[in-house]
Amino acid sequence: xxxxxxxxxxxxxxxxxxxxxxxxxxxxxxxxxxxxxxxxxxxxxxxxxxxxxxxxxxxxxxxxxxxxxxxxxxxxxxxxxxxxxxxxxxxxxxxxxxxxxxxxxxxxxxxxxxxxxxxxxxxxxxxxxxxxxxxxxxxxxxxxxxxxxxxxxxxxxxxxxxxxxxxxxxxxxxxxxxxxxxxxxxxxxxxxxxxxxxxxxxxxxxx
Amino acid sequence: xxxxxxxxxxxxxxxxxxxxxxxxxxxxxxxxxxxxxxxxxxxxxxxxxxxxxxxxxxxxxxxxxxxxxxxxxxxxxxxxxxxxxxxxxxxxxxxxxxxxxxxxxxxxxxxxxxxxxxxxxxxxxxxxxxxxxxxxxxxxxxxxxxxxxxxxxxxxxxxxxxxxxxxxxxxxxxxxxxxxxxxxxxxxxxxxxxxxxxxxxxxxxxx
Amino acid sequence: xxxxxxxxxxxxxxxxxxxxxxxxxxxxxxxxxxxxxxxxxxxxxxxxxxxxxxxxxxxxxxxxxxxxxxxxxxxxxxxxxxxxxxxxxxxxxxxxxxxxxxxxxxxxxxxxxxxxxxxxxxxxxxxxxxxxxxxxxxxxxxxxxxxxxxxxxxxxxxxxxxxxxxxxxxxxxxxxxxxxxxxxxxxxxxxxxxxxxxxxxxxxxxx
Amino acid sequence: xxxxxxxxxxxxxxxxxxxxxxxxxxxxxxxxxxxxxxxxxxxxxxxxxxxxxxxxxxxxxxxxxxxxxxxxxxxxxxxxxxxxxxxxxxxxxxxxxxxxxxxxxxxxxxxxxxxxxxxxxxxxxxxxxxxxxxxxxxxxxxxxxxxxxxxxxxxxxxxxxxxxxxxxxxxxxxxxxxxxxxxxxxxxxxxxxxxxxxxxxxxxxxx
Numbered sequence: 001x002x003x004x005x006x007x008x009x010x011x012x013x014x015x016x017x018x019x020x021x022x023x024x025x026x027x028x029x030x031x032x033x034x035x036x037x038x039x040x041x042x043x044x045x046x047x048x049x050x051x052x053x054x055x056x057x058x059x060x061x062x063x064x065x066x067x068x069x070x071x072x073x074x075x076x077x078x079x080x081x082x083x084x085x086x087x088x089x090x091x092x093x094x095x096x097x098x099x100x101x102x103x104x105x106x107x108x109x110x111x112x113x114x115x116x117x118x119x120x121x122x123x124x125x126x127x128x129x130x131x132x133x134x135x136x137x138x139x140x141x142x143x144x145x146x147x148x149x150x151x152x153x154x155x156x157x158x159x160x161x162x163x164x165x166x167x168x169x170x171x172x173x174x175x176x177x178x179x180x181x182x183x184x185x186x187x188x189x190x191x192x193x194x195x196x197x198x199x200x201x202x203x204x205x206x207x
Numbered sequence: 208x209x210x211x212x213x214x215x216x217x218x219x220x221x222x223x224x225x226x227x228x229x230x231x232x233x234x235x236x237x238x239x240x241x242x243x244x245x246x247x248x249x250x251x252x253x254x255x256x257x258x259x260x261x262x263x264x265x266x267x268x269x270x271x272x273x274x275x276x277x278x279x280x281x282x283x284x285x286x287x288x289x290x291x292x293x294x295x296x297x298x299x300x301x302x303x304x305x306x307x308x309x310x311x312x313x314x315x316x317x318x319x320x321x322x323x324x325x326x327x328x329x330x331x332x333x334x335x336x337x338x339x340x341x342x343x344x345x346x347x348x349x350x351x352x353x354x355x356x357x358x359x360x361x362x363x364x365x366x367x368x369x370x371x372x373x374x375x376x377x378x379x380x381x382x383x384x385x386x387x388x389x390x391x392x393x394x395x396x397x398x399x400x401x402x403x404x405x406x407x408x409x410x411x412x413x414x
Numbered sequence: 415x416x417x418x419x420x421x422x423x424x425x426x427x428x429x430x431x432x433x434x435x436x437x438x439x440x441x442x443x444x445x446x447x448x449x450x451x452x453x454x455x456x457x458x459x460x461x462x463x464x465x466x467x468x469x470x471x472x473x474x475x476x477x478x479x480x481x482x483x484x485x486x487x488x489x490x491x492x493x494x495x496x497x498x499x500x501x502x503x504x505x506x507x508x509x510x511x512x513x514x515x516x517x518x519x520x521x522x523x524x525x526x527x528x529x530x531x532x533x534x535x536x537x538x539x540x541x542x543x544x545x546x547x548x549x550x551x552x553x554x555x556x557x558x559x560x561x562x563x564x565x566x567x568x569x570x571x572x573x574x575x576x577x578x579x580x581x582x583x584x585x586x587x588x589x590x591x592x593x594x595x596x597x598x599x600x601x602x603x604x605x606x607x608x609x610x611x612x613x614x615x616x617x618x619x620x621x
Numbered sequence: 622x623x624x625x626x627x628x629x630x631x632x633x634x635x636x637x638x639x640x641x642x643x644x645x646x647x648x649x650x651x652x653x654x655x656x657x658x659x660x661x662x663x664x665x666x667x668x669x670x671x672x673x674x675x676x677x678x679x680x681x682x683x684x685x686x687x688x689x690x691x692x693x694x695x696x697x698x699x700x701x702x703x704x705x706x707x708x709x710x711x712x713x714x715x716x717x718x719x720x721x722x723x724x725x726x727x728x729x730x731x732x733x734x735x736x737x738x739x740x741x742x743x744x745x746x747x748x749x750x751x752x753x754x755x756x757x758x759x760x761x762x763x764x765x766x767x768x769x770x771x772x773x774x775x776x777x778x779x780x781x782x783x784x785x786x787x788x789x790x791x792x793x794x795x796x797x798x799x800x801x802x803x804x805x806x807x808x809x810x811x812x813x814x815x816x817x818x819x820x821x822x823x824x825x826x827x828x
Contacts, residue, residue: 004255151604303815475626477624
């Protein structure tokens with residue numbers, strides 16, 4: 001019979017980026033904590049799914065203020081520009097953009113990227129939900145611009161291209177602008193180590 | 208009010224080697240699991256301290272087979288050499304030695320190393336418990352050799368030296384041998400990158 | 415007396431990024447090559463300074479086609495836009511920009527960055543030469559834009575700021591635009607790991 | 622026509638561990654040195670093969686004191702134990718062992734390791750030369766022990782095994798001991814991260 005040490009180490013080894021050795025170190029770390037702490041941690045994990053909803057509009061996880069809220073605080077807010085929608089790959093992208101205070105529109109969490117080996121998204125990516133989100137209400141869409149904000153790598157570009165084509169076909173006639181994040185020098189990069197696409201954009205976007 | 212997402216991320220950021228960003232990634236990972244899984248993980252954490260004892264003889268954590276066992280399966284075993292005691296810094300060291308099947312004596316978990324800046328161990332290190340462990344029963348000690356098995360680095364050497372002196376003063380008259388792990392080429396090392404102490408030992412211990 | 419092995423290793427250990435161990439490995443590598451190869455390498459090093467000039471206009475190193483050329487092939491070319499001048503920190507920056515084919519103006523190699531601890535450049539940075547380069551010929555300057563193309567880090571920003579102020583004071587009245595490379599997502603970056611300044615620029619420069 | 626910059630960068634990119642980008646950085650580094658320095662470097666490279674011999678006995682590279690020496694200072698020395706021969710893979714291994722002052726016998730440089738995919742050494746490895754080196758002079762061999770001192774990895778073990786078998790067949794009857802470097806904890810290793818073979822040796826060689 002495997003002990004609870006091994007079973008818990010097995011659980012932790014499923015965490016992103018954690019191997020069996022670090023998983024075991026987590027268990028020994030917990031063994032050295034007092035029972036009250038373990039009680040809190042255990043409770044917090046149990047409460048996670050109960051206290052966190054997935055927003056029915058942007059699909060990010062959020063803590064509802066009142067129990068039966070269906071919308072996260074960003075989608076519910078009156079202080080945000082409802083004309084702009086930023087499509088991101090995952091929840092943590094929203095955290096980064098919010099921290100920058102550079103955007104006050106709405107978001108949509110796609111849930112992943114399209115692998116280079118695939119021509120279209122699988123079930124884990126919310127293509128249908130995005131199209132539904134963009135449907136005009138009473139014949140009218142408030143959205144004037146969709147920013148496809150994928151990572152600046154080959155998978156991100158592949159995903160961007162797919163959704164650009166999809167959305168252009170559907171929305172171009174409706175005067176919705178489809179845009180992408182600007183490329184250029186990001187903090188820490190140098191000309192010497194930059195590729196053609198970064199240099200070209202950095203020159204085009206010079207200020 | 209901080210949400211359960213932030214509170215759980217805060218918990219995980221206390222795990223060894225985990226920063227705030229990876230802690231948050233753990234939380235989003237858990238949000239994507241189903242409730243049954245979170246229930247199991249939560250239970251396993253809660254059960255950890257309840258199901259795991261600390262052995263009163265070697266101080267390692269262990270799963271007791273019957274509820275009121277005071278000794279771990281290694282200390283209780285009749286198949287192990289009670290004449291040898293290996294003093295290790297932490298629980299996971301025992302796992303590695305057991306996996307090697309190269310040792311069948313008993314262990315003692317010291318609980319840490321003595322920092323270079325200290326001359327003697329602090330409370331977290333079981334000096335008193337070790338001395339008590341070594342006390343003869345009915346005027347007789349079964350132990351004939353103590354292996355001080357610390358890591359081969361400056362802190363490990365410092366700790367070895369402290370306990371070597373301590374134990375030699377107490378036990379030399381009683382015919383207990385105090386030994387240390389042999390040095391030499393460990394798997395993966397090359398002469399070109401080895402220091403004097405490793406090369407000297409590798410030559411001395413040549414076979 | 416130190417042998418030629420040690421002396422040559424000492425030479426190589428001065429190469430950028432090379433420690434004494436790798437320097438010695440270089441020497442043993444050369445010992446295993448045939449004499450003809452060493453002859454060529456030795457010759458090439460000797461010829462380097464003889465065959466390479468520093469351009470008197472942009473200060474980059476270049477191979478003169480005819481012996482007494484004073485200008486590099488970029489400064490001499492009739493196919494490049496003389497109205498634009500890109501100020502870079504070092505020679506290899508030019509190689510990267512040229513490889514991108516995104517720019518056809520002229521360059522100026524500053525020779526380094528201003529350390530954060532300094533308010534103004536030291537002798538190694540060609541401030542005077544830059545000012546001289548920008549002097550109008552016959553009362554007229556062909557240059558309409560100067561791109562200050564420093565790396566996107568704190569030292570680069572510090573240097574940019576210094577030269578922006580310097581050049582603005584001197585040239586603003588003369589209708590020369592002073593610009594900087596655009597910031598944004600560079601190849602390989604993700605929203606999750608991006609700082610405020612990169613996200614803000616990526617949004618501002620969205621396309 | 623490629624310039625001397627490109628040709629020299631091409632030369633440097635053949636150096637062990639150096640890619641095209643670092644090779645180019647080497648060239649720009651040299652361009653910034655004065656001509657006297659380049660002259661010295663160029664000379665030192667040219668003199669390398671002229672001033673350095675390969676010892677006809679141990680096959681290491683060495684600087685001969687008088688022009689027509691055939692033996693390196695180690696093989697020529699009267700202060701070293703001629704009864705012991707350490708077989709190493711490459712020259713730099715000798716430097717490390719000498720630095721440790723733990724050995725005063727003689728050496729033999731094999732020139733490489735046998736790849737795991739091969740059953741026997743190729744031409745680059747001095748098998749024949751080793752056998753010749755071990756031949757008794759006037760019916761008598763001074764050597765009483767051969768230490769096969771390969772790196773502690775799979776290729777090293779493979780090479781050790783090959784030469785152990787070869788030498789045992791030839792020399793076992795002649796009372797020459799064939800030995801290997803001792804294994805154990807090398808500086809920097811910990812029990813937790815050690816493999817079975819290292820732990821087993823560390824226990825066996827405990828002191």
